[in-house]
């Protein structure tokens with residue numbers, strides 16, 4: 001039989017498949033994202049309490065096969081884990097940590113202190129008045145001690161504080177800031193470290209490419225370090241679009257943070273393909289629906305799918321250039337139908353921000369991210 005290119009390649013893959021079987025794992029493992037990027041950074045995704053109640057299915061299969069780091073999408077947020085003063089819902093958290101242990105994922109805690117998805121009772125007296133600095137500090141510390149204490153030794157990292165800085169570089173005027181002052185951040189990191197000394201502690205935020213925000217985050221890192229408070233990393237969320245942000249500015253922020261001696265986590269990537277006048281991830285924002293803002297209800301045109309793949313590839317080239325500083329790169333969801341971006345910042349649209357399509361079919365962007373490391 002003549003050895004043409006086609007059967008040569010077929011022969012090669014048979015060979016690879018049989019040697020993989022001999023070694024006791026499946027052929028797919030060779031081109032899983034976690035295997036392809038294993039010398040670069042952890043490759044992560046998110047999981048929900050609902051998914052963790054299932055024992056099998058395509059979602060769990062993909063999470064096991066492709067990723068080696070996991071974050072809970074919502075179930076460790078104050079509103080869900082600690083909805084009332086004496087009520088704690090640890091079941092999903094325990095299932096999460098057990099799942100990560102069983103399948104060799106690094107577990108990421110998200111999130112200890114945030115202005116969103118925190119119940120209003122936290123900030124108020126029984127009469128509905130602001131509770132004031134000392135009592136709010138006590139509540140915040142109590143929450144951190146209990147939650148981070150519960151997870152002690154089992155998490156790779158904690159998002160300690162989320163989104164405390166505005167795009168213009170000033171502190172967000174959240175209830176945390178207004179009632180405690182800017183030192184709520186230092187107090188949160190200090191308490192988290194006491195509760196779980198082995199977890200990496202991260203400051204996490206969106207729009208980290210904006211120069212004023214970059215400068216403010218650098219100043220925050222310096223100030224915490226000057227006070228002897230441990231901050232080990234910065235989470236750059238990465239809710240991006242086809243034409244924003246400027247990747248050069250994003251790269252400058254990676255460099256600026258790495259120069260401060262902290263690790264970078266790209267914590268929440270999705271690539272929005274819909275018209276989006278609102279370039280932020282402040283989750284309370286909602287804009288009005290209009291059909292022209294929802295142009296791909298019947299499917300993603302191949303040209304846009306290619307554009308998204310180009311964008312993903314460009315982003316990953318930047319990330320690979322800085323792999324020494326980057327500890328983890330996580331997507332914020334698996335399949336397009338599951339993404340929060342179908343409802344943010346406009347409810348009820350059909351968006352395509354992730355690596356798998358609505359029926360778990362592999363998208364062009366996923367093929368490109370694999371190809372980038374298979375050449």
Ligand code: XIL
Pocket residue numbers: 073074162237268281283340
């Ligand atoms: C989002 C979740 O994906 C949604 O299910 C939820 O309704 C709102 O929050 N920045 C963060 C994440 O740090 O926690 C947010 O997750 C997305 C923006």
